[in-house]
Amino acid sequence: AARAAAASSSSPLEALTKVWGYDAFRGEQAEIIETVTRGDDALVLMPTGGGKSLCYQIPALVREGTGVVISPLIALMHDQVDALEQLGVRAAFLNSTQTVEERREVEQRLLAGEIDLLYLAPERLPVATGLLDRARIALFAIDEAHCVSQWGHDFRPDYLGLTLLHERWPDVPRIALTATATAQTREEIVRNLRLEGARVFVSSFDRPNIQYRIAPKQEARKQLLRLIKDEHDGEAGIVYCLSRASVEKTAEWLAAQGVTALPYHAGLPAQVRSRNQARFLREDGVVMVATIAFGMGIDKPDVRFVAHLDLPKSIEGYYQETGRAGRDGLPSTAWLAYGLQDVVQQRRMIEDGEGDATRKRAQSLHLEAMLALCETVQCRRQQLLRYFGEESGPCGNCDTCLNPPQSYDGTVAAQKLMSTIVRLERERGQRYGAGHLVDILLGKETERVVKLGHTSLSTFGLGSELGEAEWRGVVRQLLAQGLLEVRGEYGVLGVTPAAADVLRGERQVLLRREPERVRSSRGPRVK
Numbered sequence: 001a002a003r004a005a006a007a008s009s010s011s012p013l014e015a016l017t018k019v020w021g022y023d024a025f026r027g028e029q030a031e032i033i034e035t036v037t038r039g040d041d042a043l044v045l046m047p048t049g050g051g052k053s054l055c056y057q058i059p060a061l062v063r064e065g066t067g068v069v070i071s072p073l074i075a076l077m078h079d080q081v082d083a084l085e086q087l088g089v090r091a092a093f094l095n096s097t098q099t100v101e102e103r104r105e106v107e108q109r110l111l112a113g114e115i116d117l118l119y120l121a122p123e124r125l126p127v128a129t130g131l132l133d134r135a136r137i138a139l140f141a142i143d144e145a146h147c148v149s150q151w152g153h154d155f156r157p158d159y160l161g162l163t164l165l166h167e168r169w170p171d172v173p174r175i176a177l178t179a180t181a182t183a184q185t186r187e188e189i190v191r192n193l194r195l196e197g198a199r200v201f202v203s204s205f206d207r208p209n210i211q212y213r214i215a216p217k218q219e220a221r222k223q224l225l226r227l228i229k230d231e232h233d234g235e236a237g238i239v240y241c242l243s244r245a246s247v248e249k250t251a252e253w254l255a256a257q258g259v260t261a262l263p264y265h266a267g268l269p270a271q272v273r274s275r276n277q278a279r280f281l282r283e284d285g286v287v288m289v290a291t292i293a294f295g296m297g298i299d300k301p302d303v304r305f306v307a308h309l310d311l312p313k314s315i316e317g318y319y320q321e322t323g324r325a326g327r328d329g330l331p332s333t334a335w336l337a338y339g340l341q342d343v344v345q346q347r348r349m350i351e352d353g354e355g356d357a358t359r360k361r362a363q364s365l366h367l368e369a370m371l372a373l374c375e376t377v378q379c380r381r382q383q384l385l386r387y388f389g390e391e392s393g394p395c396g397n398c399d400t401c402l403n404p405p406q407s408y409d410g411t412v413a414a415q416k417l418m419s420t421i422v423r424l425e426r427e428r429g430q431r432y433g434a435g436h437l438v439d440i441l442l443g444k445e446t447e448r449v450v451k452l453g454h455t456s457l458s459t460f461g462l463g464s465e466l467g468e469a470e471w472r473g474v475v476r477q478l479l480a481q482g483l484l485e486v487r488g489e490y491g492v493l494g495v496t497p498a499a500a501d502v503l504r505g506e507r508q509v510l511l512r513r514e515p516e517r518v519r520s521s522r523g524p525r526v527k
């Protein structure tokens with residue numbers, strides 16, 4: 001019966017109710033679907049969880065022929081197709097993981113008009129053009145369209161080849177979809193995919209039920225455990241770590257503390273990964289500890305928290321990852337712990353990474369925007385939304401709104417730190433990391449300080465008005481404000497040209513005082 005329903009859908013609403021069993025369209029879905037069904041192009045910017053899939057799946061069912069979905073998420077195609085088939089939709093995929101025979105079978109079904117939705121990896125498009133020429137195509141959907149942006153955080157060269165769609169099949173409507181909405185990405189999508197004539201749909205990126213919190217990293221795992229035990233005991237969550245090793249260690253450690261925690265990263269055997277993923281999806285209260293390899297396309301409505309134990313590389317990535325919390329609209333937490341070491345590590349990864357100078361410059365700017373979010377004294381949500389081009393007022397449901405940080409005039413502290421750096425570099429040709437510099441300012445006679453003769457510096461012991469944690473906060477914020485920079489492999493610090501004004505006393509530096517632990521609030525603002 002389901003199969004019949006899918007095949008015979010004559011209107012979008014009928015497909016929505018009969019195939020998916022939903023009562024009504026959400027947000028702009030109806031208009032988007034109408035646009036594409038009519039045969040016009042569309043560009044859809046919608047946050048994760050907003051309901052992008054239906055925007056191309058329903059027009060594909062209603063229009064004659066096969067909807068071809070270009071997606072970079074090869075690992076998910078199998079699951080996506082399975083899920084559609086369970087609804088009675090005839091779906092298939094073509095990617096490099098298949099055998100020749102498997103591909104041939106899909107091709108035959110396509111040509112026989114027996115496929116409603118065909119998922120295609122972008123690198124297969126050049127070899128599939130002849131095939132698509134012979135098939136009847138209802139539409140092209142370009143999922144994760146931000147991958148075409150060279151300036152973005154997730155560039156895939158194969159996506160540039162997608163201009164072919166427009167050139168070769170000018171009459172087939174195209175719908176490009178992404179959860180990344182900066183003005184720059186949007187312009188690049190339009191330009192690189194030749195979507196000048198497309199109607200653009202921008203949904204609000206606000207996720208009011210998610211409480212954003214960013215804490216200075218002290219003992220990250222213990223901080224995380226407190227978050228789980230105090231606020232999310234027995235609830236499902238995702239914990240993101242940067243490295244595979246820390247994924248495994250963190251999962252083990254949490255398990256030893258009585259949390260049902262499982263690891264997930266690309267280095268684990270495929271069976272382990274799919275078993276862990278299945279448990280996360282099916283069981284209640286599983287905490288998945290993962291690298292960012294986990295989560296794309298995962299649709300679990302009741303993820304109550306997303307925690308980051310390491311600094312994400314960009315706001316786009318952070319927003320996408322935290323967006324996996326609270327898809328059901330209920331109160332959820334996005335929690336991030338970050339410290340100086342994160343900045344050092346990320347800088348090093350950018351320097352050592354692949355890519356030309358332009359790419360590295362883009363990566364640095366992404367990192368700086370992320371740092372600015374971490375160190376802001378303003379509402380986190382306001383700053384996040386502004387990043388995506390949306391103006392809003394303070395939200396009342398983030399750590400800075402709930403527990404406003406005090407700001408203070410940190411000009412003198414900044415001068416002490418920066419002049420220590422400048423002296424050591426100019427007079428002795430030496431550069432140091434934050435730990436040693438803070439020791440000097442606090443007047444600590446450590447072995448290293450004594451051996452290097454740094455007790456004789458004029459700033460030795462001059463910074464006792466602040467504690468060690470506060471000084472580390474000063475360093476982080478000066479980095480975020482672009483007054484300090486991390487140089488080289490060992491995280492040594494240098495001053496930037498902008499620091500000169502501060503040292504001359506011509507520019508004031510406002511700093512954020514580290515707040516006390518944020519009192520937990522599970523009541524989000526009600527709209």
Ligand code: ADP
Nearest residue numbers: 022024025026047048049050051052053054299
């Ligand atoms: P996105 O791709 O934008 O991250 P999805 O397309 O995966 O979001 O949709 C997120 C969830 O919302 C899915 O579980 C989907 O079935 C559900 N959903 C989408 N549209 C509707 C609707 N109109 N009514 C009810 N649920 C919907």
Ligand code: ZN
Nearest residue numbers: 379395398401
């Ligand atoms: Zn706020």
